[in-house]
Amino acid sequence: MQHDFTEGEFYQANFEAAAYLTTYYSSETGNAFEGSQLLFHIDSSFSILLFLTGHITGKLLIDIGSGPTLHNALIASEYFQEIIMSDYVECNRKEIEKWLRRESGAHDWSHVSKSTIEEREEKTRSVIKQVLKCDVTQINPFHPIVWSLQTADISVMHLGNATLLKPGGTLIIIGMLKETFYTLGKYKYSCLYIDQNFVKSALQKQGFVIQKFEAKPGPDKATNIMSDFERKYLFLWHRKQVDLLYICVPVRLTGGRMKRPSVPNN
Numbered sequence: 001m002q003h004d005f006t007e008g009e010f011y012q013a014n015f016e017a018a019a020y021l022t023t024y025y026s027s028e029t030g031n032a033f034e035g036s037q038l039l040f041h042i043d044s045s046f047s048i049l050l051f052l053t054g055h056i057t058g059k060l061l062i063d064i065g066s067g068p069t070l071h072n073a074l075i076a077s078e079y080f081q082e083i084i085m086s087d088y089v090e091c092n093r094k095e096i097e098k099w100l101r102r103e104s105g106a107h108d109w110s111h112v113s114k115s116t117i118e119e120r121e122e123k124t125r126s127v128i129k130q131v132l133k134c135d136v137t138q139i140n141p142f143h144p145i146v147w148s149l150q151t152a153d154i155s156v157m158h159l160g161n162a163t164l165l166k167p168g169g170t171l172i173i174i175g176m177l178k179e180t181f182y183t184l185g186k187y188k189y190s191c192l193y194i195d196q197n198f199v200k201s202a203l204q205k206q207g208f209v210i211q212k213f214e215a216k217p218g219p220d221k222a223t224n225i226m227s228d229f230e231r232k233y234l235f236l237w238h239r240k241q242v243d244l245l246y247i248c249v250p251v252r253l254t255g256g257r258m259k260r261p262s263v264p265n266n
């Protein structure tokens with residue numbers, strides 16, 4: 001089935017942060033229809049960060065398109081002095097701020113921390129320095145903030161618009177391969193349909209060197225009513241030279257031009 005692209009404005013108008021968290025982040029394994037994709041995400045993120053500690057030291061992590069989620073930050077807070085969360089949609093940024101302020105009704109992330117939950121949550125709250133609006137379709141996704149950084153790519157769709165990553169920085173892309181949609185409430189949100197070779201060749205053209213690739217088959221499409229991805233993957237890329245900035249590109253990053261909003265999913 002053909003899906004129109006649900007870009008930032010569609011998310012701003014329709015996305016329900018709390019429902020997203022309940023649907024996809026209520027348990028350690030994630031949504032039951034999607035197999036144990038969240039477990040894979042968390043386990044491979046931990047292993048990637050352990051791998052990185054042997055090679056580079058971390059200072060700043062920018063989580064691009066965080067949505068209302070904190071799993072990446074909870075994992076990375078162990079390794080980075082500063083974390084910046086970002087998303088296009090206001091209710092997502094507010095959901096993160098709610099958790100930072102320990103407000104009642106904030107999502108429970110204890111299943112991600114695995115151990116020493118209180119310590120880790122405290123550490124995470126202390127290293128998250130900002131929750132910013134970002135728009136990955138723009139050359140400067142954090143406008144009007146201008147980053148004094150060299151250029152690099154932050155979204156699969158916009159691999160030609162290198163804007164954030166320093167040479168020497170590390171880019172982590174975690175996402176789904178060959179996925180056209182995922183479901184939240186009555187809407188189907190469109191996803192960039194990409195395969196492994198597309199991601200590889202786009203990043204290699206930009207001077208990135210692959211360091212690690214992990215993938216896990218998705219659930220049986222016949223029984224998955226939430227989405228249609230074939231594989232969940234994690235790519236770790238190194239951009240040649242100096243310093244570091246670690247960027248985590250969101251699962252199911254949107255991008256591209258939306259012609260009209262997605263059709264309600266009846």
Ligand SMILES: C[S@@+](CC[C@H](N)C(=O)[O-])C[C@H]1O[C@@H](n2cnc3c(N)ncnc32)[C@H](O)[C@@H]1O
Pocket residue numbers: 007008009011015064065066067068069087088089092134135136137249250251252253254255
């Ligand atoms: C499927 S959610 C992913 C959220 C989270 N990273 C995760 O792993 O669950 C996609 C996110 O992309 C955000 N988004 C949509 N358009 C965007 C844009 N133009 N710039 C930045 N973020 C955008 C949405 O608000 C949404 O939070």
